[in-house]
Amino acid sequence: MKYGYYPGCSLEKNARAYHESALVVAKRLGIEFEETPDWNCCGATEYFAINALAGYALVGRNLALAARQKLNGQGNQLVAPCSACFLNLSKTDHYMAESPELAEKVNSALAAGGLSYEPGSVRVRHLLDVIVDDIGYMTVAEQVRKPLYGLRVAPYYGCLVVRPDYQHIHDEPEYPLCMDGLLKVLGAEVVDYPVKTHCCGGHMTQISEETALEMIRRLLKSAADYRADVIVTLCPMCQLNLDAYQEQVNKHFGADYHIPVLYFTQLMGLAFGASPKEVGIGKEFVDARPALAKIQEEPPQNAKQKRSRPPKGALPMPSMLSHHKGGGQ
Amino acid sequence: MNALTRASRASPQTFMQEVVAATPGGDTHLELCLQCGTCGGSCPSGRDMEHTPRQLFAMIAAGMRDEVLKSNTPWYCVSCYYCMVRCPQEIHITDIMYTLKRMAIKEGYYQESTAADAPDFSETFIDFVENYGRSFELGLATRYHLKHHPLSAIKMAGFGLGMLARGRMDLRPTKIQNIDQLQAILTKAKELSNGSFEPGGAS
Known part of the structure; x- marks a missing residue:
């Protein structure tokens, strides 16, 4: 095609x-x-x-x-x-x-x-959308040579692909799952965290840095709270803001985040067996190599399927009715 | 922009009608606002805004032209479209924010807002686009920051070097082949926009 x-x-x-x-x-x-x-x-x-x-x-x-x-x-x-x-x-x-x-x-x-x-x-x-909808998870799975076992990834969708969604591609613009599914197919452990469609601040780094740094901080904090090794993005603006401004966020808020921000296609390429250089690893400000070194040969033995509680101090995930215990339902 | 020019804009239109007429793309639904506040509650940069979108829409309905156009709110809109997908009345909120930016620029109001640099960032960005057909990050950052934040230029220089070292920034702009065609299109568009989709209509 x-x-x-x-x-x-x-x-x-x-x-x-x-x-x-x-x-x-x-x-x-x-x-x-x-x-x-x-x-x-x-x-x-x-x-x-x-x-x-x-x-x-x-x-x-x-x-x-x-x-x-x-x-x-x-x-x-x-x-x-x-x-x-x-x-x-x-x-x-x-x-x-x-x-x-x-x-x-x-x-x-x-x-x-x-x-x-x-x-x-x-x-x-x-x-x-082309990769998930036209090609499909099955075809992607067939290409996986080096699964990303043991790598905890936070899929970050940002704004403009899911909103306003003029073509009605996404069932749920506030809680999309297509990239989550794709990353699971690659063997990665997908982190379910509550800010995956929040805004990175866009051009506000240039206009009102205060505003932008706070928006970036919220995203980094949530990904860190849920122990993500990597934030995975599909947008150059999101990548730039979260990656290149991470050091400034640390300085500004006295924080110590070191979360590399990679494109979903970079992780796909690595899982398909391409070399880091071929997929542009090394151009990021926050070095991705320590995180990528966590990839294991074998799937984690005790991979918990059960949804774990949010870490202390993290924003809670929206809870579904079926998760309530002892309710009237 | 002086009082005379402002007065000459006086027309039988309400301010609401004027805003709607200046927003292309079909029905904006602006007049259907229920004042529910979902927009403000969804806004990631709302805490830095002088008025929430809901407040601003009430002010538009009340014809508070000066106050609306002086507000910093549109300039703090990050175009994330959260409000737009959540609005129960399907108001084209993000597009209305763009319209208010254009009106504020045209009438010189933004200079009184706390986001007085923002229009120049947009102007500088599109200046490169109009001359080359492509954006040019190094030129944009240099020209904009030296003009508005010379004291932070050193910090920006460090950032720029980081970008250059990683091969993430060009030293020279790239020009498209058919720049004349693009410029002819944009010139015509600006000519046409004097009569519609722009604040104030024909001037």
């Missing part, structure tokens, strides 16, 4: 590890990517604050170029690994479909560059 591929600015450089590992994983899984030619920036969270129509036209150019790719002789699917790119592409497509007035104006702007875009003609996908 051939997909259009929109790497986005972050994957070109700052999130190069994501790009490289995504390509390694795609190759193993038989996913063929064809990069959208001459794509431009999606505008992140900045363009809509300055000029809405120009913001939509900026994204519209990418959609128009992707629609022209004519892959598989049918409706194109465009894969964006970055959360912000994924959101902006699907939001523009969605709002153009919802609002004929917006579609008309975006198309008038695109016409100035000899382009046009019919809403709905490109289906925007996130890489995680």
Whole structure:
């Protein structure tokens, strides 16, 4: 199956590890990517604050170029690994479909560059969704050569892949499970912690550092409370904030967190038998090697299936009715 | 922006209608707000906001234009969409925050808010996008921080070196091939936006 591929600015450089590992994983899984030619920036969270129509036209150019790719002789699917790119592409497509007035104006702007875009003609996908939904856990399991036994991983979804979920991909935008399942298939021990869809602060590190550091601290604290060895992310912004600002969080709050933050594709690559270098390990600020050294040859013997109590001082997990003891039910 | 320009915007529209008209993408449902407060309770940066989104929407309904546009609230919105998926009335809250940012910039109000640097961060970011077609982190960080936080530039320099050492930052921006096409599209979009989706309409 051939997909259009929109790497986005972050994957070109700052999130190069994501790009490289995504390509390694795609190759193993038989996913063929064809990069959208001459794509431009999606505008992140900045363009809509300055000029809405120009913001939509900026994204519209990418959609128009992707629609022209004519892959598989049918409706194109465009894969964006970055959360912000994924959101902006699907939001523009969605709002153009919802609002004929917006579609008309975006198309008038695109016409100035000899382009046009019919809403709905490109289906925007996130890489995680493609791997879980199109490829499936079974095919992923077949590729696992070096299972991640003994590694405690905290799947971190962040915001924009699960919310606002214009395409209704996720059954539960506040408690998604698709990456949890994927990491289990790789042999890792998945940590169930309560902040997996909380925000990393986005661009606030640049605008109000205080605000951002507190948001990052909450995430690191929760992952540490639940004894995660690694935080696993699907977004360049989340990776940057949690990884590159971890030292500042420690300084600011007198904390001592050392939790590496890796992309889910990096862990997939390692489990598939790729070398750490091939999947970009070493580009992170918080060294991932000590955590990765915890991976064992054999599955842990006494792997507890039972849900354990939250550690002292940690945010409680939302409790389900069936877990109440001695209630009236 | 002076009082005369502000006065010239006076129109039969209510402030609520003006906000809705400036928010593209279908029905915003803003006028359906129940004042339930789910938005504020869901907001991860709410504690730094002068008004919760709920308060801000009540102020919009009350026509408190100056107070709304001076509020730091939209600038502390991190676009996480938590409020939007939880809002029982399906109000396009995040998009309305973007609209309020645009209105505050256009009318010069943001300079009085505690987030006065935020618009310049966005402006600097898009300036690189408009000139090259791609974002450019080193240029953005350098230009923005030297202008607004020169004292913390040394800290930022350390951060930048860390990024460079890990091969995570470019020294030069990358330009797309067809930058002329992109610029023609954006110029046309800005021309068109004078008549719609932008605060104040034709000016």
